[in-house]
Amino acid sequence: MKITAAVLRELNKPLSIEELNLDDPKTNEVLVKIDAFGICHSDYHVVTGLAKQELPVVLGHEGAGTVMQVGKGVTNVEVGQNVLLNWFPYCKECPQCLVGNTNHCKTYMEMLGQGKMLDGTTRLTDSDNKPVLQLSGLACWSTHVVVPDIICTKMPEGTPPEISALIGCAVTTGVGAVLNQASVQEGSSVVVYGAGGVGLSIIMGCVLAGAKKIIAVDRSEAKEVFARSMGATHFITAGKDTIENIKELTDGLGADYAFDAIGNIEIAEMLLPSLRERGLALLVGVPPTDSRIQVDATDVFRQEKRLSGTIYGSADTAVDFEKFAQMYLDGKLPIDKLISKSYKLEEINQACEEMLNGTIARGVVTF
Ligand SMILES: NC(=O)c1ccc[n+]([C@@H]2O[C@H](COP(=O)([O-])OP(=O)(O)OC[C@H]3O[C@@H](n4cnc5c(N)ncnc54)[C@H](O)[C@@H]3O)[C@@H](O)[C@H]2O)c1
Ligand SMILES: [Zn+2]
Numbered sequence: 478m479k480i481t482a483a484v485l486r487e488l489n490k491p492l493s494i495e496e497l498n499l500d501d502p503k504t505n506e507v508l509v510k511i512d513a514f515g516i517c518h519s520d521y522h523v524v525t526g527l528a529k530q531e532l533p534v535v536l537g538h539e540g541a542g543t544v545m546q547v548g549k550g551v552t553n554v555e556v557g558q559n560v561l562l563n564w565f566p567y568c569k570e571c572p573q574c575l576v577g578n579t580n581h582c583k584t585y586m587e588m589l590g591q592g593k594m595l596d597g598t599t600r601l602t603d604s605d606n607k608p609v610l611q612l613s614g615l616a617c618w619s620t621h622v623v624v625p626d627i628i629c630t631k632m633p634e635g636t637p638p639e640i641s642a643l644i645g646c647a648v649t650t651g652v653g654a655v656l657n658q659a660s661v662q663e664g665s666s667v668v669v670y671g672a673g674g675v676g677l678s679i680i681m682g683c684v685l686a687g688a689k690k691i692i693a694v695d696r697s698e699a700k701e702v703f704a705r706s707m708g709a710t711h712f713i714t715a716g717k718d719t720i721e722n723i724k725e726l727t728d729g730l731g732a733d734y735a736f737d738a739i740g741n742i743e744i745a746e747m748l749l750p751s752l753r754e755r756g757l758a759l760l761v762g763v764p765p766t767d768s769r770i771q772v773d774a775t776d777v778f779r780q781e782k783r784l785s786g787t788i789y790g791s792a793d794t795a796v797d798f799e800k801f802a803q804m805y806l807d808g809k810l811p812i813d814k815l816i817s818k819s820y821k822l823e824e825i826n827q828a829c830e831e832m833l834n835g836t837i838a839r840g841v842v843t844f
């Protein structure tokens with residue numbers, strides 16, 4: 478069938494809106510009509526080349542839609558169901574899955590980087606019949622996708638597609654970082670660097686965990702309103718006094734937890750100095766490939782500060798997607814507040830621009 482998608486043909490160039498051919502789903506594959514997708518900075522890392530990916534490619538890994546057709550052997554979803562598209566499903570059989578590290582599944586790790594389906598091919602071709610790759614085997618910056626069935630997660634009735642889409646990346650990453658990886662304690666103090674879709678989700682998770690002081694740091698002053706609406710108690714415009722400002726707000730000690738939701742080395746190196754003794758710092762933003770982070774040995778040794786990372790919120794996606802959707806439906810997780818602007822697919826370049834200049838919270842494309 479003919480579909481419309483945003484194609485990246487050259488690094489650091491605008492995406493082109495093109496008509497592409499989409500093959501029918503093969504065995505254990507599903508055709509999904511996209512109802513909504515979010516614009517995550519991880520997609521943009523592909524545009525800049527920070528994340529390595531062969532081109533041309535259709536981006537998009539934060540999406541949700543409706544099942545239109547299923548290939549042979551598909552049993553987990555049916556035509557007409559609303560599904561969230563999981564950018565990192567797991568196989569339950571590899572050595573990582575067997576010890577419960579499902580967000581490090583070896584089987585799907587490979588697919589993630591190749592931009593192809595599990596059989597090493599793509600379902601997309603352009604008007605010259607040349608193959609076009611699918612980011613994370615997914616490619617949801619598009620009207621339709623064909624994806625492995627395991628990527629499709631049935632969502633609780635009544636979950637709006639844009640909410641499912643955001644649970645597909647920003648929410649699970651941010652809330653999961655807080656609950657699954659950091660286990661933020663009630664009454665604690667937290668600093669969150671970066672107030673985009675991921676940072677704002679971290680703030681939302683911290684509220685849920687009962688953190689008392691939530692300090693958001695961003696270079697864009699426009700983010701203060703978004704950060705406070707998600708539950709930040711303080712906002713600092715990033716500058717040379719940031720660490721000093723954090724100390725002032727935390728009785729001269731530093732915060733109990735620090736999160737980087739930017740993916741910038743300079744910021745990553747500010748995490749440990751932002752902490753009090755025995756504090757925990759997490760890298761959530763994607764650092765440039767092959768980059769190194771310098772830490773003060775005293776911070777780690779004498780002050781017993783800890784530094785780690787988190788991928789996809791260290792979540793068990795088979796459990797957490799549904800859990801977060803239910804929490805939204807029960808009014809416990811205000812995911813709708815993350816969405817500050819909706820766009821049409823044709824406005825994708827403008828949406829990326831507005832994410833980069835820091836004027837929106839999370840932008841979504843709806844159909
Ligand atoms: N760990 C994971 O599994 C995972 C999942 C999704 C996204 N990510 C990563 O998380 C990061 C954030 O993603 P997002 O979609 O929220 O991005 P975003 O662009 O929406 O938000 C980033 C925010 O950081 C601010 N910022 C940028 N540079 C800054 C600086 N030097 N100082 C202060 N503030 C600065 C921007 O103004 C913006 O508000 C990205 O690196 C993305 O790739 C990681
Ligand atoms: Zn993402």
Ligand SMILES: [Zn+2]
Pocket residue numbers: 567568569570571572573574575581582583584585
């Ligand atoms: Zn596995």
